Amino acid sequence: MWELILSKYNYWIYALLLIIGFYAMMAKNNLLKKLIGMNIFQWALIFYFISIAAKKGGTVPIIPGVHGHHGAEHLVVHAADYINPLPHVLMLTAIVVGVATTGIALALLINIYRRYGTLEEDEVIEELKR
Amino acid sequence: MIKKIVSIVIAIFATSALLIGVKDFPNWADPNQPASLHVSPRYIEETVAETGVPNMVTSVLADYRGYDTMFETSVIFTAGVAVMMLLRRPYKND
Amino acid sequence: MISRWEDIIIETLSRFLVPFMQIYSLYVLAHGHGSPGGGFQGGCIFAASFVLLVIAYDIFEAKKRFSEKINGIFCALGVFIYTGIGWLCLLLGGNFLDYGKLSKILPTDPVMARYYGMAGIETGVQITVMAIMVSIFLDLATAGRHEGALEEEDVGVDSK
């Protein structure tokens, strides 16, 4: 049991963060808090992907001392020595998407606040009914 | 109040789904997990020979999966245009 | 609206810092091939220099150095460079974004052509990220009401 928890503890933490973000997104009444929950949600995902990349005994995915492919014909690289670069790349994309989402959501929030004078969800709905 | 209860129920449901999933994962940082064995070794071993770039993140980002990155930049562009459209007011003398 | 608050220490220090930040961002871009870095990071740092300028001075001062029209064109220019390199590869007879085909016009072999192709697209990414970050920041900070802009009632968005 302990082994199960300890050997995968990254994934347990990610699940916890995901649920915190999800709960904030669903249950909070303040729209800004919903946005913060959304950010936690996205960062939990990024954390998960980065966890996949890790390898015991691996180092950062940059081959030292090489520039260009000339003179590197006899370079021998073992895949086990470097961590997996692919999730990092995917998460660069996901980070950018997260930034973009936050930007659009903030712009929408500014508009909402300007028009209805509040950021509480129920008050906005009240205002809309009138 | 009802919203909170529903959210908690959904959250508990989702947590249990996640936990069921996590049990079948490979261990964390296992060098022999499928993710480290199937596609990624070529990126690591061939990056210098095929692209000349020693930084694998850059070579995967800009070359092997460069098409993703193009759309990623377009995502930023989309967000910029979206924010402009949502917020920016036109000029008086326009 | 961010209005001006003069403080000589802050203004002098930030005026010092801005060129260093911009050079550092170019360094991050140029060394993206051999060390951590690249277009996104460099672009964000470059945008941060403008944000510093806006915070230390005010928006008009910053916009004198970087007008809105130029910024808008830069937004599209960066992605255009990226996509344009893809089209260039296509016109040279390869698939889309196949940088190896750039060796037909660059004085290098296909592998190094990939290297330079990547440098080109990273530059494009840097330009777009920089311009868009500045644009989003200015729009959010002023809520879109730049100097000389119409009020909401004239636009008629809110009256509906």
Added chain:
Amino acid sequence: MIQEQFPALIVVTPLIMSFILFTVSWWNKRLCFPILLATLSACLVFAIGILDMVIKHGQPIHYHLGGWDPPWGIEYVIDHLNALVLVAVAVVAWLVALYAKSVVEKELHESKLPQFYTLFLLQVTGLFGITATGDMFNLYVLLEIASFSAYAIIAMGERGADFAAFRYVIFGTIGACAYLLGVGYLYILTGSLNMADLAQLIPKLFYNKALLVGFAFFLVGVGIKMGIFPLHTWLPDAYTLAPSAVSALLAPLFTKVGAYVIIRIMFTVFDPSFSIKLYPVMDILGWIAAIGIAFACIMALAQSDLKRMLCYLIVAEMGYIVIGIASANRLGLTGAILHIVNDMFMMACLFTVVGAIMYQTGTRNIYQFRYLHRTMPVTLGVFVVGALSVVGVPPMCGFFSKWYLILGTIEAKKWLLLFVLLASSLVNAILFFRVIENAYLEPRGEHAFAHDGGHPSISLDEVPWSMLISMLMIAAGIILLGIFSGVIIKHVIQFAVPASF
């Protein structure tokens, strides 16, 4: 030679043209619309070229982006299913663009137009990309492009649209993140992101619980984007309050492309035997669709706002497509795929008509549609075509897809689904009859007045030509699709259904 490049060109052309359009708009705003229309015309040519190529070869087209082989690089795979959806998206997008010009100029401020057209092109780029791609992560990025442009242009609508758009942002992010989680679950188990590669690796992992969780995440994620019943809560508000041109673009296309993604994931990435034999996915989906259709029909009956009624109708139509999938046989899936295409045209037709009525009269309330058949006869004629198609009257296309769906449920012996299909057709008939009654039949008392003094002063007051032409072409498309549905099935859809059925 150039035809081989079409799969990339169809996505990349609108992308690069959106940048050009954005730059050009700083100098000359009047050039925006011609650029938009020209780009979409080019896309139409590319899409037809791709369909032609697929039919001629009979094989999926593979296009390696950047020249890298599939599991390492990104690949576009276009088979009969993609090609059909690509053509449908291209046609509808072109028609809606033609329609959009006058409406947008009335509803949005002049200074917003360049940005609107830019986002229109980016939206179309996203939809084309989602349809063409053969890579799971690439699909996510394109889904986000399409969603972002949708958020922004929805928020430009009438009062309350920005709040609806914010809720759409929250729900859409949950959906996209759930999809990305599904990708992550597949990635950690197999180490691949390519759809064809995954399809070979997944059967070894059939009894892995994490795979099942990943599958559930896919369903939830794409389900939110396409608006299946319990996940549809963002849809009615967002599409009702959006500007007319925007809902005419998004309502037909975005949800249907989501339905395409569901089919792609269930039957290409995951083997059909996973979702049919191993777990009772199809039964659950069938129940969800049945409840969803019932719910959507009841909600639609309760609306007096025509556009909101149509939004609930979308939820019901998505339920039909899910029923076709849940029948899990050749006939049902044929019906589902045909319905994706037909529904694009039907929804485009109905939403453009609502936009046109809004444009002229400023109201969407059904009970204020008096004398509309005199002022706007052509518009209402188009509406009747669309309505008959949704109800399922033979020469229109809606009948044929429903026919296959019904045959599919009969073959699968799912009598509940059959009953839901038939009953909901009846409800649709009532829904549309209510509208047509209000628009065509005049109140008796006022009719008596008309005897001596002639009609009350009502004259022909139609919408601008570009809108009329586009609406008439959509209506013609509905009838043509109905007449040629046999041809489409014989040459395209027959090969689009997975071979194991």
